[in-house]
Amino acid sequence: MKKQLVLSCALALSALSNCAYAAETLKILTWKGYAPNELVEKFEKKTGYKVEITYSNNEEMIAKLRATRGAGFDVAQPSQDRISSVQEKYKIYKAIDYSKINTSALVTSMLDAVKKNTKVKDDSFAVPFCYGTSGLIVNKKLAPNAKDYSALLDKEYAGKISYRLKRPTLIGVAFAKGENPFEKYSDAKEYKTLMDGVAKDLIKAKPYVKNYWSNGDSLLELLRSSEVVVAMGWDNGGWKLHKENPDLDFVAPKSGALGWIDTFAIPAKAENVEGAYAWINFMLEAENAAYFTNKEGYGTASNGANKFLDKEIKDNFERSFTKADIDNINWYPPVPAKLESIEGKLLDKVKASK
Incomplete structure (x- = not known):
């Protein structure tokens, strides 16, 4: 009896020890670069938590959390458009308690977009972290009036236009026409009607296009040489060129840049939820967020x-974004599966047209 009592106590102490370790450890599933060593060390000193990092991407995050039904990690960082459909099927995340987030420190339009685009029933499942955009890269000296995606269709820049034959071009041109394609995602018929019109516009303006770029480095070379003066491209590409030549720059289109957001989410079986909220708030503190951006x-x-x-x-x-431009970014929502085939057929039609 005495031996059994001693053994029971030992097992209880072992369990408590394991629980303490779990509580002191914060396990993060994230992209490379999203948890800089300097910030991890700063957070560990501030909170006493021991941080463990696993690097991943959207597909791997989903696979890992599906396999464990949301166990094994306390924080994950999926893109906002890869959350709601996965959550509906697999229930791998916890709903976010926004009362535990310092929301006053966040850009309101980004928080609102993420709440909306990660909503399942009455709950939302993410907090915004970082973002990037696509819009126009313009030679402002040679194309000073290129302010919106409609410039990609403009005869004024004939032979000096470039863009990818991908869905962002369809989406951007639709916005420039005064439409909101994201609002039509729930109606495939309406979406196809809109995109049929966009495809006709692209086919009509095809003679003005220098090329359809598929390699970012090649596009930058065309802009450097002034063979292209208006292109659809990404913000960092435009800023890289501006550093070399002040005439070149990224321009947020009048109808809104297109943006992606990577988020913070909390897996369904996270063991250190308190630590997860602490990490999220820590990374969104102004100085820490700026360190990441720098x-x-x-x-x-x-x-x-x-x-x-x-x-x-x-x-x-x-230079590229006023506050109004930031609030005007069109954030990508989840894409319904049937729309991808509509877009694919239309892009093939534009490519094959004479």
């Missing part, structure tokens, strides 16, 4: 990060 180049949802940015990076954001 290191990786992506903007963040932290409202006050700009004042801590390196001058060159701060200038890039302020």
Whole structure:
């Protein structure tokens, strides 16, 4: 009896020890670069948690969390458009308790977009972290009036236009026509009617296109040489060119840049939920968010990060984006499966047209 009592006590102490370790450890599933060593060390000193990082991408995150039904990690960082459909099927995330997030420190339009685009029934499942955009890369000296995606169809720039034959071009041109394609996602028939019109516009303006780019480095070379003066491209590409030649720059289109957001989400069986909220709030503190942006180049949802940015990076954001431009970004929502086939057929039609 005495031996059994001793053994029971030993097992209880072992269990408590394991629980303590679990509580002291924060396991993060994230992209490379999203948890800089310097910030991890700063967080560990501030909170006492021991951080363990596993690097991944959207597909692997989903696979890992599906396999464990949401166990094994306390924080994950999927893109906002890869959450709601997965959550509906597999229930791998916890609903976010926004009362535990310092929402006053966030860009309101980004928080609202993520709440909306990760909503399942009455709950939302993510907090915005970082973002990037596509829009126009313009030679402002040679194409000073290129302010929206409609410039990709403009005879004024004939022979000096480039874009990818991909869905962002369809989406961008639709917005420039005064439509909101994302609002038509729930009606495939309406979406197809809109995109039929966009495809006709692209076919009509095809003689003005220098090429359909597929390699980003090749596009930048065409812009450097002025063979192309208006292109659809990404923000960092435009800023890289601006550093070399002030006439070249990224322009947020009048109808709104197209944006992706990577988020913070909490897996369904997270063991250290308190630590997860602590990490999310820590990474969105202005100085910490600015450190990430200075290191990786992506903007963040932290409202006050700009004042801590390196001058060159701060200038890039302020030159290309007013506050109104940030609030006007069209954030990608989840794509219904049937729409991808509609887009694919239309893009093939544009490519094959004479």
